[in-house]
Amino acid sequence: MTQPSPRPNAATDFIRDRIAADLASGKHSTVITRFPPEPNGYLHLGHAKSIFLNFGLAEEFGGRCHLRFDDTNPETEDPEYVESIQRDVRWLGCDWGDHLYFASDYFERLYELAEELIKAGKAYVDSSSEEEIRALRGTVTEPGRPSPYRDRSVEENLDLFRRMRAGEFPEGSHVLRAKIDLAAKNMKMRDPLLYRIRKRPHYRTGDTWCVYPFYDYTHCLSDAFEGITHSICTLEFENNRELYDWVIDNLREHLPARPEQIEFARLDLSYTVMSKRKLLQLVQEGIVAGWDDPRMPTLSGLRRRGVTPDALRTFCERIGVAKTNSTVDVQLFEHCVRDDLNHRAPRVMAVLDPLKVVITNYPEDRSEELDASYWPHDVPREGSRKVPFSRELFIERDDFREDPPKKYKRLAPGREVRLRYGYFIVCDEVIKDEAGRVVELRCTYDPATRGGAAPDGRSPKATLHWVSAAHAIDVEVRLYDRLFRAEVPGADGRDYHEDLNPDSLVVVRAKAEPSLATAGPGEHFQFERQGYFFADPVDTSPGAPVFNRTIGLRDSWAKRSQPKGSRPAAPSRPRREAPTGRSSAPRSRDDYLAGLPPAARERFLAFEARGLPWGDARTLATEPALADLFAEATRHHDDPRAVANWVVNDVARALKTRSELPFGGEALAELVELVATNRLSTKLARRVFEEMLASGERPAAIVERKGWRQLTDPAELRPLVEAVLAADPERVADYRGGKEKLLGYFLGQVMQRSGGQADPKTARELLRSALAEERGEAR
RNA sequence: UGGCGGAUCGUCUAAUGGUAGGACGGCGGACUCUGGAUCCGCUAGUCUAGGUUCGAAUCCUAGUCCGCCAGCCA
Numbered sequence: 001m002t003q004p005s006p007r008p009n010a011a012t013d014f015i016r017d018r019i020a021a022d023l024a025s026g027k028h029s030t031v032i033t034r035f036p037p038e039p040n041g042y043l044h045l046g047h048a049k050s051i052f053l054n055f056g057l058a059e060e061f062g063g064r065c066h067l068r069f070d071d072t073n074p075e076t077e078d079p080e081y082v083e084s085i086q087r088d089v090r091w092l093g094c095d096w097g098d099h100l101y102f103a104s105d106y107f108e109r110l111y112e113l114a115e116e117l118i119k120a121g122k123a124y125v126d127s128s129s130e131e132e133i134r135a136l137r138g139t140v141t142e143p144g145r146p147s148p149y150r151d152r153s154v155e156e157n158l159d160l161f162r163r164m165r166a167g168e169f170p171e172g173s174h175v176l177r178a179k180i181d182l183a184a185k186n187m188k189m190r191d192p193l194l195y196r197i198r199k200r201p202h203y204r205t206g207d208t209w210c211v212y213p214f215y216d217y218t219h220c221l222s223d224a225f226e227g228i229t230h231s232i233c234t235l236e237f238e239n240n241r242e243l244y245d246w247v248i249d250n251l252r253e254h255l256p257a258r259p260e261q262i263e264f265a266r267l268d269l270s271y272t273v274m275s276k277r278k279l280l281q282l283v284q285e286g287i288v289a290g291w292d293d294p295r296m297p298t299l300s301g302l303r304r305r306g307v308t309p310d311a312l313r314t315f316c317e318r319i320g321v322a323k324t325n326s327t328v329d330v331q332l333f334e335h336c337v338r339d340d341l342n343h344r345a346p347r348v349m350a351v352l353d354p355l356k357v358v359i360t361n362y363p364e365d366r367s368e369e370l371d372a373s374y375w376p377h378d379v380p381r382e383g384s385r386k387v388p389f390s391r392e393l394f395i396e397r398d399d400f401r402e403d404p405p406k407k408y409k410r411l412a413p414g415r416e417v418r419l420r421y422g423y424f425i426v427c428d429e430v431i432k433d434e435a436g437r438v439v440e441l442r443c444t445y446d447p448a449t450r451g452g453a454a455p456d457g458r459s460p461k462a463t464l465h466w467v468s469a470a471h472a473i474d475v476e477v478r479l480y481d482r483l484f485r486a487e488v489p490g491a492d493g494r495d496y497h498e499d500l501n502p503d504s505l506v507v508v509r510a511k512a513e514p515s516l517a518t519a520g521p522g523e524h525f526q527f528e529r530q531g532y533f534f535a536d537p538v539d540t541s542p543g544a545p546v547f548n549r550t551i552g553l554r555d556s557w558a559k560r561s562q563p564k565g566s567r568p569a570a571p572s573r574p575r576r577e578a579p580t581g582r583s584s585a586p587r588s589r590d591d592y593l594a595g596l597p598p599a600a601r602e603r604f605l606a607f608e609a610r611g612l613p614w615g616d617a618r619t620l621a622t623e624p625a626l627a628d629l630f631a632e633a634t635r636h637h638d639d640p641r642a643v644a645n646w647v648v649n650d651v652a653r654a655l656k657t658r659s660e661l662p663f664g665g666e667a668l669a670e671l672v673e674l675v676a677t678n679r680l681s682t683k684l685a686r687r688v689f690e691e692m693l694a695s696g697e698r699p700a701a702i703v704e705r706k707g708w709r710q711l712t713d714p715a716e717l718r719p720l721v722e723a724v725l726a727a728d729p730e731r732v733a734d735y736r737g738g739k740e741k742l743l744g745y746f747l748g749q750v751m752q753r754s755g756g757q758a759d760p761k762t763a764r765e766l767l768r769s770a771l772a773e774e775r776g777e778a779r
Numbered sequence: 780u781g782g783c784g785g786a787u788c789g790u791c792u793a794a795u796g797g798u799a800g801g802a803c804g805g806c807g808g809a810c811u812c813u814g815g816a817u818c819c820g821c822u823a824g825u826c827u828a829g830g831u832u833c834g835a836a837u838c839c840u841a842g843u844c845c846g847c848c849a850g851c852c853a
Contacts, residue, residue, distance in 0.1 A: 322792070554814090619841095
């Protein structure tokens, strides 16, 4: 289990690190994770991140991942969602094997444990109203107060709870609460609710139950039942972890395992909404055509749009896993989609906005078939089709300009362009209707350029896609774009509806090459020079394909020609405030002193009088434990500054994770003395300090036992320096070339080779002069 | 105002006291029968202020900003 990852090059993250550590330390011998959706909506891109994380972890560490439906709320859950969720998880390529679970299957067991809690005096039935409970809970700054029912007897609680289950009481009349602490700083710990009465049929258990457990009670126990080792959830559950642990700890004797919760940042995407509530609204308000509308970030929507599971997986791997709240740029997602489709979508031609072209020197009754590869030269796949060519064609209206702007490379009067896989044509004449709109182009072709190459070697700057008018088929094409035009829909207090992109769907009748007539549902194509398209899996019928635009091609021309037009980058998210320097100005020593009560002021001044900088003095004046240690240590080693450095920095740190030190001031003084007398470098001394923390042993004894000493003799150090420089001629050259920062790197290497024992000051001088010599020799 | 998290190029993410790196984006160039792809180059960052250290994104102190928590939702 020390080499668990089959993806040695894959990025690691804090969760993988932690699991690897748990395995290495023997805390766990296997990894069992779970993906726990509530069946009250469709899965979206954010869930994909969680799914790939949980299933990926299981696979990498040789464990398993469960699919568990967290179905404890009969009001919102529905079998339709259970179906769609399983379909989506499977579609992503994740396999839960036999490990499909439902929290609702645990209802009996959960109920029994709730009785155990009651019997242990750790839960009670509260008969307060919802409003009363809310009022008694207090606020984030004020403690809550106990309900009058908090001290009911175990017998009464048991009786009441059983009768709740039996259906004797109406909804809202009683709840079961954990008896923890109404004054807890963490609101989640103020006697959280465990069970409520709901007289609704549950989609799986029917009328069997009229009490339903809450998430905080159900989730942790479900994890424990299933032997989950690492229960991974999103950041907003950080506050719930304390309760998670409380429930587990208080029922530990009844449980087979002790899972632990780890939180990571959920995925947010720019130009997208991802909350279930908003997604449900979009569906219910008819803003989109359903959960699987291709504009939706739901997995079913993405699937229907033509995004593949591979693309999603790559995306999820690229965004990483961390604890920072973040919003990923949708362009990274779009990049992953294009990158995936580039290698799987055959190239075809379709004209979305047709402009008629007549080749005047091409015989009216003639047509011919041209060879056209499905793949560009840089995609190593085989296959081609024939495309018909004739006198009348369609090209893209946008590929012609009567008055071409600078850098416009496409067709214009008198200009020659290449028709993809066809001939070169020159535009001779522009025909317009009464309104002045261009309706037809009359061109001539060069018969010698068949297939796209000219015998004289000339090459037009542009190559256009086209279709033969007589042979083209009409197809419906749905041009999807981002659903929102604001980077953060609903930012700055707006209603997110205001940020809806009115052009998120444009349906056109397009002219497509005849080969597309047989396109089957679910096939991917690239319409050359336009984008990636997907034959709609629902609306495509034999001979009549309907295409969804998955994503447009990158378009550097569009970018150049309309840099700030079509896609108004409306209100962005609030930028981080630039530091004004004024508001963040730290308090000065004098300000601090002025605000101090007399006693503290006296202590502070006394520390300053012993030569300590005011920051150290402040720390010692506020922390009695540190002050005591400082006092005792300075009695044994009278160097207040040196002692204070240790106390204020290293001891303060140590005290963050433990309540007391296994050694006293005398031992600390001994350590400081070891440094002062040059027997230890600070680096070594820190290691000794760690040992002291772990064992309580005296520093001198540790040094003795480990055989640590500082290497100060240049004669001892020189071979190390030489070895380091010899091992890395390239960096030495860089250093010679002026990259003097490398000195720190070399010193690091020397320190490492010496096991931390080199005296860094001496080593640095040695390094410096050795590198200077090198420079001399090189001349 | 309380508790818990968090802060590294525009965005996402590495660096676990020892060269601040990658990706996306942007800009420029090469190449091209897709203004695609590919390739090359450039751009740009450690929240602030002090301190510890030979050396700090990383450790200490103080501050700033952001997120989450007061559902009988999950």
